[in-house]
Amino acid sequence: xxxxxxQILNGLDKGGAYALIALGLTLIFGTLGVVNFAHGALFMxxxxxxxxxxxxxxxxxxxxxxxxLTPWGTPAxxxxxxxxxxxxxxxxxxxxxxxxxxxVVAIPVMLLIGLIMERGLIQFFYKRxxxxxxxxTFGLAIVLQEIVKAIFGANSISQSAPASLAGTIxxxxxxxxxxxxxVYFFFSLTVxxxxxxxxxxxxxxxxxxxxxxxxxxxxxxxxxxxxxxxIVFGLAAIIAGMAGAMYTPILSPDYHLGMDFLVLSFVVxxxxxxxxxxxxxAAGFILGILQSFAAMEAVKQYFPGIDQIIIxxxxxxxxxxxxxxxxxxxxxxxx
Amino acid sequence: MAQFKGVSRRTLLKTxxxxxxxxxxxxxxxxxxxxxxxxxxxxxxxxxxxxxxxxTGAYADEGADELRAYKLAVKHLxxxxxxxxxxxxSSKALKGDGVxxxxxxxxxxxxxxxSDAARASARRMVxxxxxxxxxxxxxxxxxxxxxxxxxxxxxxxMAGLTHSNDTTGKDRRRNGFRHFFNTEQTGRALAPVLExxxxxxxxxxxLTADYTWGWSQEGSIKxxxxxxxxxxxxxxxxxxxxxxxxxxIAPVLSSGADVLxxxxxxxxxxxxxxxxxxxxxxxxxxxxxxxVIVVPLYxxxxxxxxxxxxxxxxxxxxxxxxxxxxGSKAFVKSFGQxxxxxxxxxxxxxxxxxxxxADAIARAESFNPCGVVGALEGYEFDGLGNGPTLYxxxxxxxxxxxxxxxxxxxxxxxxxxxxxxxxxxxxKVTYDASGPDFNPKDGKAELGECNAGK
Numbered sequence: 095x096x097x098x099x100x101q102i103l104n105g106l107d108k109g110g111a112y113a114l115i116a117l118g119l120t121l122i123f124g125t126l127g128v129v130n131f132a133h134g135a136l137f138m139x140x141x142x143x144x145x146x147x148x149x150x151x152x153x154x155x156x157x158x159x160x161x162x163l164t165p166w167g168t169p170a171x172x173x174x175x176x177x178x179x180x181x182x183x184x185x186x187x188x189x190x191x192x193x194x195x196x197x198v199v200a201i202p203v204m205l206l207i208g209l210i211m212e213r214g215l216i217q218f219f220y221k222r223x224x225x226x227x228x229x230x231t232f233g234l235a236i237v238l239q240e241i242v243k244a245i246f247g248a249n250s251i252s253q254s255a256p257a258s259l260a261g262t263i264x265x266x267x268x269x270x271x272x273x274x275x276x277v278y279f280f281f282s283l284t285v286x287x288x289x290x291x292x293x294x295x296x297x298x299x300x301x302x303x304x305x306x307x308x309x310x311x312x313x314x315x316x317x318x319x320x321x322x323x324x325i326v327f328g329l330a331a332i333i334a335g336m337a338g339a340m341y342t343p344i345l346s347p348d349y350h351l352g353m354d355f356l357v358l359s360f361v362v363x364x365x366x367x368x369x370x371x372x373x374x375x376a377a378g379f380i381l382g383i384l385q386s387f388a389a390m391e392a393v394k395q396y397f398p399g400i401d402q403i404i405i406x407x408x409x410x411x412x413x414x415x416x417x418x419x420x421x422x423x424x425x426x427x428x429x
Numbered sequence: 430m431a432q433f434k435g436v437s438r439r440t441l442l443k444t445x446x447x448x449x450x451x452x453x454x455x456x457x458x459x460x461x462x463x464x465x466x467x468x469x470x471x472x473x474x475x476x477x478x479x480x481x482x483x484x485t486g487a488y489a490d491e492g493a494d495e496l497r498a499y500k501l502a503v504k505h506l507x508x509x510x511x512x513x514x515x516x517x518x519s520s521k522a523l524k525g526d527g528v529x530x531x532x533x534x535x536x537x538x539x540x541x542x543x544s545d546a547a548r549a550s551a552r553r554m555v556x557x558x559x560x561x562x563x564x565x566x567x568x569x570x571x572x573x574x575x576x577x578x579x580x581x582x583x584x585x586x587m588a589g590l591t592h593s594n595d596t597t598g599k600d601r602r603r604n605g606f607r608h609f610f611n612t613e614q615t616g617r618a619l620a621p622v623l624e625x626x627x628x629x630x631x632x633x634x635x636l637t638a639d640y641t642w643g644w645s646q647e648g649s650i651k652x653x654x655x656x657x658x659x660x661x662x663x664x665x666x667x668x669x670x671x672x673x674x675x676x677x678i679a680p681v682l683s684s685g686a687d688v689l690x691x692x693x694x695x696x697x698x699x700x701x702x703x704x705x706x707x708x709x710x711x712x713x714x715x716x717x718x719x720x721v722i723v724v725p726l727y728x729x730x731x732x733x734x735x736x737x738x739x740x741x742x743x744x745x746x747x748x749x750x751x752x753x754x755x756g757s758k759a760f761v762k763s764f765g766q767x768x769x770x771x772x773x774x775x776x777x778x779x780x781x782x783x784x785x786x787a788d789a790i791a792r793a794e795s796f797n798p799c800g801v802v803g804a805l806e807g808y809e810f811d812g813l814g815n816g817p818t819l820y821x822x823x824x825x826x827x828x829x830x831x832x833x834x835x836x837x838x839x840x841x842x843x844x845x846x847x848x849x850x851x852x853x854x855x856x857k858v859t860y861d862a863s864g865p866d867f868n869p870k871d872g873k874a875e876l877g878e879c880n881a882g883k
Contacts, residue, residue: 166765262709389676
């Protein structure tokens, strides 16, 4: 029983990341009608915002100690973190909490990146076929990951959760689970809840939902739906960026991180139903949990390699039974 | 004595000598021509080597360090820098003036830790860049694929970091040589240390990278830990480069196992170990014993990536920068002065392979791959950091001491991450190449014939 609970929790935190990326993808597709293959790259950029914040907070001053020699005969280096030198224990705490702190930085940075992407490139492809959109956004994703590779290198860079959140927590008696993964799960629930509430209970959200349902009529009412949709693109970029930044203590980011998540997230969107926000969220968590169970030895001994294909297998079955996905709307991506 | 009319004895002798010389002349030239009758025979003043290393992917850290070592080896071969291990190497055939009068040049390729990409990269270096030898790699899957290509193409392959038994076992090739140790040697060296520290009554859960090295590593560790009385609870295969291993680690908690063996390397090991520790495995007590993690193949680079998570964890390594023999000290000094940090085991084996290849050319007095094969087979040497070493003729595997290491619990610097707990002597890690783990199930592995490419 403990094993089942742990696998469910594991699926939920993994599913949290899938759901957050799929949420943004669905928002962009539902509003702008754009199939954005660069969305994984936004998740990766968010992760590197966290890496950059940690790098900045951990800047060191280096002095040489001529009394101590390295094994290769040069004076040993004494490294002191500037944040600790300037701010004492507050500096130490700041470095320790660099990942949560990076969220504050990620929001404006990702908003800016999202707006530049949308205004600078994506807007010219609104009326082009989906194949063109896929090609241009995929190309953009490659450009972005190569830029990150050029700046940060090809190797993954490990990030630590704050010390107080780095251990395990007893979920129920005798079942311990990594605290940061639980934090990530609740973080994803909070963001998903906030986005849904924003779309459901604000005038802005109401207009966006109306635009998703019938863009032309909303335009005829004199509402500048284009500008709102641009803001939605920025919002999706923020969600992906925050999801990426918070995921860094779970998985050390490298330049390829976005591509690893992109394919899975697209499957999540398709399974959930193109353009359906609740569908994307539900499919993210369901597929995360299924992926976790498929990795269990008890399952793998009967179905070797099932952990590698489970998501795609489920996608095939769901699309055969429900061609529009779990909660897909009629008319979306249908001719 | 009969005399030919008009032809004196003196004239006959002169004519005979001239005719003999004339007949011998083509042989003279042919011999010279035959000496160059192999693929990518060096022309001009340089000989080109191909450094095929992972610059991207799960083993990119090792690849970057391999490339640093290769560049350093080229410098030393060409007489630049302090000469590094050339001064401690038992062979004195290399003089620091290139190889056989030619300067050493190099080209590089990215294996991407993918067999097809690595083969394509090696092919490009051989066919377009004229590389006479290919070396490098940080994955056994890649090493076996590239070794096979080099055999077909007719160039020498000096393997980089490859630890699977198969490289010099069932997939051995006449043109391929491995200095690095293998999983059989890890099993033989590590099991006694595990027994001494954790006892005979243990239950192990394996997480294994799902490719040739992982299978080989899992097989060797199971064989030698089961021999000391351990039970294997489960062995679960994980995809190479999976990133998030949490779904594989979570079931360990309820499996009843008290040991987790991570048959992972590079970025995979950093991620799986970090995640295993984050799941609180090291704080658990199972079956009345402290839960322990074992990482059979360690490297300083991995330890650096995993940080304090490695403390107290046992594993094995081919070489470590803290060794105090003259060869190791010379290499660490050269490398440290060049790059500002100590070399990894990947860097060491690649540096040594380059020196050994150049030395074999110098001793064979020929660039011909078959001459190099002859010079390396059964070659006994010393002074390159692992003590007296034999390049066994039978399978082209090096035999030397193996290090058992432990993650340092109180590191004194950012590089002081592993502590050498045992230097297992060569005779204890020497095995019979005709054993079942080193041959195909239905036959006997053969090196085959040397191929010089023409």
